[in-house]
Amino acid sequence: MITNDMRQKMDKSISIVHKAIEEGGGHTILSTGITGDDARLAKAVVDVGVKLVEPNHPALALARGYKGVTTMHDAEQVRHEIRVEQMAEATQGVRNVVGKDIYITVGIPGGFTEVVPKILTDEDFILISNCGADGLHTHKSTLYDLEALVKKAHEFGLCVDAYIGLPTDLHTFGISAQTPEEVAKVAKQMEEVGTDMIGMMTGMSYEGVKAGEIHPQLKERLCALVETVKVPTLAEGGINLTNFQAFVDTGVNILVIGTSIDKMVEKAAQDVVLSYLNYKPQA
Amino acid sequence: MITNDMRQKMDKSISIVHKAIEEGGGHTILSTGITGDDARLAKAVVDVGVKLVEPNHPALALARGYKGVTTMHDAEQVRHEIRVEQMAEATQGVRNVVGKDIYITVGIPGGFTEVVPKILTDEDFILISNCGADGLHTHKSTLYDLEALVKKAHEFGLCVDAYIGLPTDLHTFGISAQTPEEVAKVAKQMEEVGTDMIGMMTGMSYEGVKAGEIHPQLKERLCALVETVKVPTLAEGGINLTNFQAFVDTGVNILVIGTSIDKMVEKAAQDVVLSYLNYKPQA
Numbered sequence: 001m002i003t004n005d006m007r008q009k010m011d012k013s014i015s016i017v018h019k020a021i022e023e024g025g026g027h028t029i030l031s032t033g034i035t036g037d038d039a040r041l042a043k044a045v046v047d048v049g050v051k052l053v054e055p056n057h058p059a060l061a062l063a064r065g066y067k068g069v070t071t072m073h074d075a076e077q078v079r080h081e082i083r084v085e086q087m088a089e090a091t092q093g094v095r096n097v098v099g100k101d102i103y104i105t106v107g108i109p110g111g112f113t114e115v116v117p118k119i120l121t122d123e124d125f126i127l128i129s130n131c132g133a134d135g136l137h138t139h140k141s142t143l144y145d146l147e148a149l150v151k152k153a154h155e156f157g158l159c160v161d162a163y164i165g166l167p168t169d170l171h172t173f174g175i176s177a178q179t180p181e182e183v184a185k186v187a188k189q190m191e192e193v194g195t196d197m198i199g200m201m202t203g204m205s206y207e208g209v210k211a212g213e214i215h216p217q218l219k220e221r222l223c224a225l226v227e228t229v230k231v232p233t234l235a236e237g238g239i240n241l242t243n244f245q246a247f248v249d250t251g252v253n254i255l256v257i258g259t260s261i262d263k264m265v266e267k268a269a270q271d272v273v274l275s276y277l278n279y280k281p282q283a
Numbered sequence: 284m285i286t287n288d289m290r291q292k293m294d295k296s297i298s299i300v301h302k303a304i305e306e307g308g309g310h311t312i313l314s315t316g317i318t319g320d321d322a323r324l325a326k327a328v329v330d331v332g333v334k335l336v337e338p339n340h341p342a343l344a345l346a347r348g349y350k351g352v353t354t355m356h357d358a359e360q361v362r363h364e365i366r367v368e369q370m371a372e373a374t375q376g377v378r379n380v381v382g383k384d385i386y387i388t389v390g391i392p393g394g395f396t397e398v399v400p401k402i403l404t405d406e407d408f409i410l411i412s413n414c415g416a417d418g419l420h421t422h423k424s425t426l427y428d429l430e431a432l433v434k435k436a437h438e439f440g441l442c443v444d445a446y447i448g449l450p451t452d453l454h455t456f457g458i459s460a461q462t463p464e465e466v467a468k469v470a471k472q473m474e475e476v477g478t479d480m481i482g483m484m485t486g487m488s489y490e491g492v493k494a495g496e497i498h499p500q501l502k503e504r505l506c507a508l509v510e511t512v513k514v515p516t517l518a519e520g521g522i523n524l525t526n527f528q529a530f531v532d533t534g535v536n537i538l539v540i541g542t543s544i545d546k547m548v549e550k551a552a553q554d555v556v557l558s559y560l561n562y563k564p565q566a
Contacts, residue, residue, distance in 0.1 A: 048553045096349075264552070264555045265552050268550070276524070276527060279528070
């Protein structure tokens with residue numbers, strides 16, 4: 001049951017996404033990682049034109065040094081222990097500084113493929129919907145789970161982005177589909193259950209391509225996704241400035257950028273402190 | 284009352300500071316701002332040689348977008364609303380990823396010059412001392428307040444760094460001293476009440492100096508501080524790569540670096556997203 005006011009809330013949210021894609025000539029970027037969790041950096045990237053940001057719980061585990069995790073791989077092992085309240089607080093902080101015209105999608109425990117029971121209550125949805133979030137960033141592995149999540153999210157005025165992965169992916173971050181035909185079929189089903197944006201996991205299982213190119217299998221899969229659905233499409237993982245054009249050429253609308261920002265931000269901090277630590281006075 | 288085990292805890296902490304100063308040939312840097320609050324960046328700077336980091340509550344207000352603050356000046360107005368528990372959690376996260384051989388000093392509500400009553404309880408000290416902190420980063424404005432804070436901090440095994448300011452400073456971040464003679468007198472008193480590191484606020488009230496130099500008044504004041512006390516000395520505020528040598532030349536031991544890191548980190552994030560947003564394919 002979607003009430004009309006929640007429909008309006010979601011329409012307003014998704015219109016930000018459509019406008020960003022249009023202004024980018026068919027594509028835009030979604031900024032995640034450190035720029036999604038730290039309000040200072042969220043503001044910095046929004047100030048130069050980013051329209052979509054994504055705070056998520058594995059990145060928050062890294063930001064908070066939760067249980068000492070220092071890699072995304074390790075963060076995936078403890079992400080379910082991050083509390084929905086913490087994600088709501090982080091999201092509210094980002095919303096406070098970026099203003100209302102930015103689309104914020106939020107990853108929370110219970111919204112990914114879980115290894116322990118994580119039951120999302122109505123109170124959790126109310127909390128996330130009231131903290132300034134436009135959408136839920138999800139990684140469910142079955143259509144059944146996704147449909148239930150979409151229904152609930154819509155009831156509370158939250159759009160949903162969800163993903164398709166390969167059965168061989170190291171981490172399960174979406175509904176499996178092997179061939180381009182299966183991708184098209186799954187994407188169609190995801191759209192039919194009301195998913196507001198549909199993405200492809202593009203960072204795992206695609207080894208051995210030349211610089212600037214993307215794997216032929218991945219290209220076929222992305223094209224199958226893009227051709228099948230009317231909702232905005234996303235690509236998440238493995239995107240860098242070298243292969244960016246190859247991704248854009250598939251027609252995918254939203255390029256999710258995380259690690260390549262984090263790496264440059266960390267390098268910038270290191271460069272500054274090294275300038276001081278290695279300071280040699282002029283003779 | 285300092286018990287022997289708490290004395291040992293503090294001795295171990297301060298030995299990290301002395302070693303860092305020695306290895307730097309008389310000076311080292313203390314990294315604060317975004318590198319103190321975000322465990323990812325704390326790890327990044329520690330990985331290249333930083334030994335002293337400082338999470339503090341105004342920086343956390345900025346990191347969390349608390350009440351929408353986006354400048355340090357605004358953060359100073361709301362910093363007292365950040366909870367000690369939040370600072371303990373942030374500090375624990377930093378400690379988790381930097382390991383034990385890094386000196387962490389923490390700014391908390393009640394430890395600065397306050398505009399509303401902020402009573403630090405024994406439980407607050409226990410929380411901070413147990414979260415991995417070596418010291419309290421303080422900005423009290425009277426010797427009386429500082430002495431009380433030092434006594435309590437030492438009881439719970441926390442070292443204390445405290446500061447001297449000018450009566451004309453925009454924000455009150457230390458005990459006032461106008462002339463070099465007054466600086467020497469105040470510094471001596473601060474050392475006598477047990478302050479473990481004594482700093483000078485160097486970023487306010489010193490306008491109109493040439494690039495690469497520091498204000499003659501500030502130079503006199505820093506020299507007065509350095510010559511008077513045996514404990515490690517700090518300079519906080521307004522330090523950049525251009526005037527770094529002039530600061531080092533005063534003999535001050537610890538250069539507090541915050542804004543110059545934050546600016547470069549924000550610029551790095553902006554540069555990366557601009558590379559994607561302005562991407563033009565090769566013809």
